[in-house]
Amino acid sequence: MSRPGHRWVTPSEDRFDGFSKAGVSMVQSRSSDTALGGADARPRTNPEAAAGSMPRPEAMPAELGARALSASERRQRSLWGDAWRRLLKNKLAVIGLVIVTTFVILAAFAPWIAPYTQSEVVDPRLTRQAPSWTWPAGLDQNGRDIFSRLLYGARVSLVVGVLAQALVFAIGVPIGAAAGYYGGKVDNTLMRLVDVVYAVPQLLLVMIFLNLFGPGLTNIFIAIGLVGWVTLARLVRGQFLSLREQEYVNAARVTGSTGYQIMFKHLLPNSWTPIIVALTFGIPTAIFTEAALSFVGVGIMPPQASWGQMVGQASQSGYVQSDPHMLLFPVIAIGLTMLGFTFLGDGLRDALDVKGME
Amino acid sequence: MMRYIAGRVFWFVPTILLLIGLTFTILKLTPGTGVVPAGAQVVTQDQIESLKRNYGLDKPLYQQFGIYVWNAVRGDFGDSFQLRGQSVNSIISRTFPISLRLGAYATLFAVVVGLTLGVMAAVNQNGMLDYLSVTFAILFYSLPNFVMGFLLILLFAVWLPKQGVDLGFNIGGAQRWQDWILPTIALGAAPLATIARYTRSSVIEAIRSDYVRTARAKGLSERGVVTKHVLKNALIPVVTLIGPIFAAVGTGSFFVEEVFNIPGMGPFFVESITAKDQPMVLAVVLIYGVFLAVMNLLVDIVYGFIDPRIRY
Numbered sequence: 001m002s003r004p005g006h007r008w009v010t011p012s013e014d015r016f017d018g019f020s021k022a023g024v025s026m027v028q029s030r031s032s033d034t035a036l037g038g039a040d041a042r043p044r045t046n047p048e049a050a051a052g053s054m055p056r057p058e059a060m061p062a063e064l065g066a067r068a069l070s071a072s073e074r075r076q077r078s079l080w081g082d083a084w085r086r087l088l089k090n091k092l093a094v095i096g097l098v099i100v101t102t103f104v105i106l107a108a109f110a111p112w113i114a115p116y117t118q119s120e121v122v123d124p125r126l127t128r129q130a131p132s133w134t135w136p137a138g139l140d141q142n143g144r145d146i147f148s149r150l151l152y153g154a155r156v157s158l159v160v161g162v163l164a165q166a167l168v169f170a171i172g173v174p175i176g177a178a179a180g181y182y183g184g185k186v187d188n189t190l191m192r193l194v195d196v197v198y199a200v201p202q203l204l205l206v207m208i209f210l211n212l213f214g215p216g217l218t219n220i221f222i223a224i225g226l227v228g229w230v231t232l233a234r235l236v237r238g239q240f241l242s243l244r245e246q247e248y249v250n251a252a253r254v255t256g257s258t259g260y261q262i263m264f265k266h267l268l269p270n271s272w273t274p275i276i277v278a279l280t281f282g283i284p285t286a287i288f289t290e291a292a293l294s295f296v297g298v299g300i301m302p303p304q305a306s307w308g309q310m311v312g313q314a315s316q317s318g319y320v321q322s323d324p325h326m327l328l329f330p331v332i333a334i335g336l337t338m339l340g341f342t343f344l345g346d347g348l349r350d351a352l353d354v355k356g357m358e
Numbered sequence: 359m360m361r362y363i364a365g366r367v368f369w370f371v372p373t374i375l376l377l378i379g380l381t382f383t384i385l386k387l388t389p390g391t392g393v394v395p396a397g398a399q400v401v402t403q404d405q406i407e408s409l410k411r412n413y414g415l416d417k418p419l420y421q422q423f424g425i426y427v428w429n430a431v432r433g434d435f436g437d438s439f440q441l442r443g444q445s446v447n448s449i450i451s452r453t454f455p456i457s458l459r460l461g462a463y464a465t466l467f468a469v470v471v472g473l474t475l476g477v478m479a480a481v482n483q484n485g486m487l488d489y490l491s492v493t494f495a496i497l498f499y500s501l502p503n504f505v506m507g508f509l510l511i512l513l514f515a516v517w518l519p520k521q522g523v524d525l526g527f528n529i530g531g532a533q534r535w536q537d538w539i540l541p542t543i544a545l546g547a548a549p550l551a552t553i554a555r556y557t558r559s560s561v562i563e564a565i566r567s568d569y570v571r572t573a574r575a576k577g578l579s580e581r582g583v584v585t586k587h588v589l590k591n592a593l594i595p596v597v598t599l600i601g602p603i604f605a606a607v608g609t610g611s612f613f614v615e616e617v618f619n620i621p622g623m624g625p626f627f628v629e630s631i632t633a634k635d636q637p638m639v640l641a642v643v644l645i646y647g648v649f650l651a652v653m654n655l656l657v658d659i660v661y662g663f664i665d666p667r668i669r670y
Contacts, residue, residue, distance in 0.1 A: 192373070195369075196380060199374065199646075199647040200650065201605055201608050201646060201650075203609050204609070205381075207628070208385070208631065208639065209384060211631050211632065212384050288502045295504060295616070296612075297628075298632055320512075320515075320529050321516060324516050324517070327508055327512060331508045331509060331512070334502065335501050338500045338505070339497070341500075343496075
C-alpha cells in the first residue's frame with residue numbers, strides 16, 4: 001500500500017481496502033482490542049512509511065492526516081483508553097467527574113462521616129438553628145443536624161439513581177433489542193407500548209405506579225425503572241436497526257450464528273457507547289425524580305432523610321423567610337449533583353463520540 | 359401528506375385508549391377506593407358500600423371501563439371522590455387555565471430568549487458572548503425546575519430584600535403580575551437552554567454551508583446574510599423541539615406550581631393521587647395525553663409545510 005513516490009495513493013487507498021474497512025467497523029466494538037491486536041502487523045508499518053513517503057504530510061487534507069494518526073494510535077490505545085484521555089481533556093467533564101466521585105464517596109461512607117444519625121435530634125430546644133461552626137449546615141425544624149441528613153440523603157439519591165438505571169437497562173435493552181432485530185410485528189407491538197408511555201409526562205406515570213406500590217426506597221426505584229425503560233428501548237432499537245444490515249452481521253448469519261448470538265455478541269457490543277451515555281444521563285433524571293416525589297410528599301417518608309423531602313419540609317409554612325438555610329443546603333446538594341452528572345454525561349458523549357443525542 | 363396525517367390520527371385513538379386502560383388498571387389495583395374523603399367521620403361498611411354503588415364501583419371492571427370511556431368521549435369525567443359535590447369538569451376548568459397560562463408564558467420565554475441566545479452565540483462563535491450563553495445554557499439545562507424555582511426564591515424574595523433591594527417578588531401566590539415572573543423563569547429555563555444549544559449548532563452549521571458562502575460572495579451585507587439565509591434555514595429543525603418542550607413544560611408545571619403556590623392542576627393532581635381520587639387522576643392523565651399528542655401532530659404538520667424537503 002505505501003509505495004514511495006505515490007503521494008496521494010497511500011492513505012486514500014488504505015481507507016477503502018478491505019482490511020481497513022473491517023478495522024474501522026470493529027473499532028466500535030469492545031472486542032476490537034483483541035481483534036486488532038491479532039491483525040496488527042500491517043498498519044504498524046503504515047504511519048512511518050506513509051509519513052516518510054510524503055514530502056509534505058501537513059499538506060494532506062486534514063481528514064486523511066487524522067486517519068493516518070488514528071491508525072498509529074490504535075496500536076497502543078484501546079477505544080476506552082482513547083475515550084478516557086479525551087474525557088480528561090474536557091474541563092467540564094473533569095469537574096463533573098470530581099463532583100460525582102465526591103458525591104459517591106460521601107454517600108458510601110455517610111455513616112462514618114456524619115456526626116449524627118439521620119433521625120437523631122441534636123437538641124430539641126435548638127430547632128432551626130442557623131449554620132455555625134458546630135453545625136455547618138444548621139439544624140432543622142426538629143433540631144436535627146442538616147449536614148448529617150444531607151449525607152444520608154446522598155445515599156438515597158445514589159441508590160435510587162443507580163438501581164433505577166439497572167432496572168431500566170434490564171428492561172429497556174431486551175425490549176429494544178427484540179424490536180430492532182426482529183422488526184415487523186414484534187417491533188410494531190413493542191413500539192406501540194413505548195408510544196403509550198411516551199404519551200404523558202413520565203413523572204405522572206411514576207407517581208401513579210408509586211401510589212400502587214406504596215412509598216419507600218425500593219418502590220421508588222422500581223417505579224422509576226418501570227417507566228424509564230422506554231427511552232433506552234427506543235435507543236437500542238434504533239442502534240440495532242442500523243447495525244442489523246452491516247456486513248459483519250451478515251457474515252455472522254452466514255456462518256450459522258443464531259439470533260441470540262448475533263444480538264448479544266455482535267449488535268449489543270457495538271451499541272455499548274450510546275447505552276452508556278444514556279444511562280449516565282438517566283442517573284440524574286432518576287435522582288431528580290426521587291427528589292421531586294419526596295418533595296411533594298409521596299416519595300421517601302420521614303424519618304428517613306432524602307434531599308427532596310428536606311426541601312419539601314423547609315419550604316413549608318414560612319420557614320423560607322425566617323430560616324432559609326434549611327432550604328438552601330438541600331437545594332444546592334440536588335443542584336450540584338445534577339450539574340455533576342450532566343457535565344460528566346456531556347463529556348462522555350463527546351469522548352465516546354456518540355452522535356445525535358441531546 | 360394527507361395519508362400521513364390520517365395514519366397518525368388513526369393511531370392516536372388506540373394509543374390514548376391504551377393509556378387510559380393502563381392508568382385505569384393501575385388505579386384499580388391500588389388498594390383502597392378513595393371514596394371516603396380525607397377527614398371524614400368514622401364511616402360504616404354500609405355507607406362505604408352505598409358510596410361505591412353511587413359511583414358505579416360495584417359493577418364489573420370491564421363495565422366500569424366502558425362506562426368511563428363512553429362518558430369521557432361525551433366530555434363527562436365524573437365526580438371527584440375527594441371534593442364532595444364537585445365534578446371533575448368544574449375542577450379542571452378552574453385549574454387548567456392557570457396551568458396553561460403558566461405553560462404559555464414559560465414556552466414564550468424559552469423560545470424568545472433561547473433563540474436569541476442561540477443565534478447570538480453562533481454568530482459570535484468562540485467569542486465572549488458565545489462562552490457566556492453556553493455557560494448559562496448548561497447551567498439552566500442541568501438544574502431541575504424546582505431547584506431553579508427555590509434558588510430564584512432564595513435570591514430574589516429572601517436574600518435581596520434582606521440586603522435592602524426589594525424588587526417586589528413574593529414567595530408565592532399568583533395574585534399580582536410580578537408573581538408570574540419567577541415561576542415563568544423557573545419553568546422556562548430548561549427548555550430555553552435546549553433551544554439555545556440546538557439553535558447554536560444549527561446556525562453554526564448553516565453559516566458554513568455553500569449557500570451562505572454564495573450569499574457573501576455576491577456581496578450581501580452581513581446582516582442580510584444572517585437574517586435572510588442563515589436564520590431561514592437554521593431555524594427549521596428547531597421547530598421539532600416544540601413537542602418535547604411542551605412535554606417538559608407540562609411535567610415541570612406540577613412542581614413549579616407546588617414551589618410557588620400556584621393553584622393550577624399540579625397540586626390538585628398530587629393530592630388526588632395520594633387520596634386515590636380515581637376520576638381526577640384519570641382526567642388529568644387523559645388531558646395530558648391528548649394535549650401532547652395533538653401538539654406533536656401539529657408540529658409535524660407545520661414542519662412539513664415550512665420545510666418543502668420533507669415528504670411523509
